[in-house]
Structure formats: structure tokens, C-alpha cells
Amino acid sequence: MSRPRILVINPNSNQRVTQGLEDALRPLGFEGGPEIICTTLAEGPYGIESQADADSVTMPLRRLVESDNSSAAFVIACYSDPGLHVCREATDRPVFGIAECGVLTALARADSFGVIAIAQRSIRRHMRYLRQMGLMDRLSGERPLNMSVAETASGEGTLARMIEVGRALKDEDGAGAIVMGCAGMARHRQALEQALGIPVIDPTQAAVTMALGTVQFAHH
Incomplete structure (x- = not known):
């Protein structure tokens, strides 16, 4: 019997981000377990850094999910969770958004959490989502790196800046856990x-x- 497959979709067209996802997910691959496949949405912008970018990939993501008959589950690997609800509408298989899952995981590890955003303009979009989830009272704060998606994926100087922002979230804002607010990190x-x-x-x-x-659990 073939192994069930989890399709992880990078909605931006930056192949380097997809490669970073593959590297980060390697420890989750195990013998006999589901196959984890990372793919890049070719129609996507090079980085999803605005509401317009997030909205632009909604229907391409839905078409990708609708045309896929072999994956047991889908993961939308962008911290804006673009297309999450229209993709869930398109299939009876589970669709996971990384922002929703990342925040829920942080809440299982600490009373409060902070988010490292890519840019200041991303924060308003993220805050709107957290308000919809009813989680603002658990948020310590969100601070930006003020870098592009491509810059965070390239790695040069990114970690030092992330440590600086993470320390401010921990020491000044009181965050008990940190969520990295971009798949490229x-x-x-x-x-x-x-x-x-x-x-x-x-x-x-x-x-x-x-x-x-x-x-x-669905297959055993």
C-alpha cells in the first residue's frame, strides 16, 4: 500500500523558501510514515508581503487543491494563511494554515506569545487574523524584522536580527513563547x-x- 502524502504548498514563487521548508521538515519524515512533499505555487508573487499578495494566491491555491487527488492533507505554508477557507471549501481532506497552527502550538507551550513579523506593514494583517481567532488577550506583542521574504530566506544577517527582536518580545513584552511569522524563517x-x-x-x-x-490516525 502506498504511503499517504501531505502536500506542503509555498504560495510564493521563491524556490529558496520551498527549499528551506524541506530542510525544516526533514526531521518529521520517518520510515512508514506519511510522505511530506513541498511544492511551490508558480503563479504566486516572489514574496507575500501585503494583503494584495495574500489575496492574489487564493484562487490558484484552491485550483491546486481541487486538482490534487492523491494528497491526504494540505498545508498552506504562508503566515497569512491565504486561501485557507476557500481551500477547505474545495475538499473534504484536512487543510492546515501555518499561522493558525503556529499560534495554537505556542498557546500549548506558554501563557503568552510574541510574533516576529517580516515587516511593519505585515503586523496589521496578522493582528486582524488574531482578533478573528479571539486570541488578542494571549498576545504579548508583535515586532518586525523590517526585511523582505527573500532576505529572511537568504539567511545573511537574519538570525542576528531575529535574536534582537526576539529578546525584545521576551524581555520587554513578556512573551513566554515566540512564533516565527514567516515560512521563510x-x-x-x-x-x-x-x-x-x-x-x-x-x-x-x-x-x-x-x-x-x-x-x-486516519490510516491506522
Whole structure:
């Protein structure tokens, strides 16, 4: 019997981000377990950094999910969770958004959480989502790196800036856990957690972990 597959979709067209996702998710692959496949949405912008960017990938994501008959679950690997609800409408298989899963995982690790955003203009979009989820009273704060998606994925100077912002969230805002607010930050999770001394959640790892449990229990 073939292994069930979890499809992780990077909604931006930056292949380097997809490669970073593959690297971050490698520890979740195990013998006999679901196959984890990362793919890039070719129609997506190079980085999802505005509401317009997020809205532009909604229907391409839905078409991708609708045309896929072989995946047991889907993960939308962008911290804006673009297209999450229209994709859930398009299939009876589970669809996970990394922002939702990342925040829920942080709440399981600490009373309060902080978010590292890519840019100041991302924060308003994230706050609107957290208000919809009813979680504002658990949020310590959100602070930006003021970098692009491509810059965070390239890695040069990113970790040092993430440590600086993470320390402010911990020491000044009182965050008990940190959520990395972009799929492109995935490669820095472990080093950031070691530097800060509190849980650091990579939202894609959190979402795929939830998908793994769901798929495994459905097939055993």
C-alpha cells in the first residue's frame, strides 16, 4: 500500500523558501510514515508581503487543491494563511494554515506569545487574523524584522536580527513563547530558541506535525 502524502504548498514563487521548508521538515519524515512533499505555487508573487499578495494566491491555491487527488492533507505554508477557507471549501481532506497552527502550538507551550513579523506593514494583517481567532488577550506583542521574504530566506544577517527582536518580545513584552511569522524563517528556529531560552515555534513545523497526527490516525 502506498504511503499517504501531505502536500506542503509555498504560495510564493521563491524556490529558496520551498527549499528551506524541506530542510525544516526533514526531521518529521520517518520510515512508514506519511510522505511530506513541498511544492511551490508558480503563479504566486516572489514574496507575500501585503494583503494584495495574500489575496492574489487564493484562487490558484484552491485550483491546486481541487486538482490534487492523491494528497491526504494540505498545508498552506504562508503566515497569512491565504486561501485557507476557500481551500477547505474545495475538499473534504484536512487543510492546515501555518499561522493558525503556529499560534495554537505556542498557546500549548506558554501563557503568552510574541510574533516576529517580516515587516511593519505585515503586523496589521496578522493582528486582524488574531482578533478573528479571539486570541488578542494571549498576545504579548508583535515586532518586525523590517526585511523582505527573500532576505529572511537568504539567511545573511537574519538570525542576528531575529535574536534582537526576539529578546525584545521576551524581555520587554513578556512573551513566554515566540512564533516565527514567516515560512521563510524556518531555518533559524533552533538557533533562535537556544539564544532566547524560551520555546520558538516554526509555524510550518507546527502545521505539518498536526497534519501528520491527523493522517496517521486516519490510516491506522
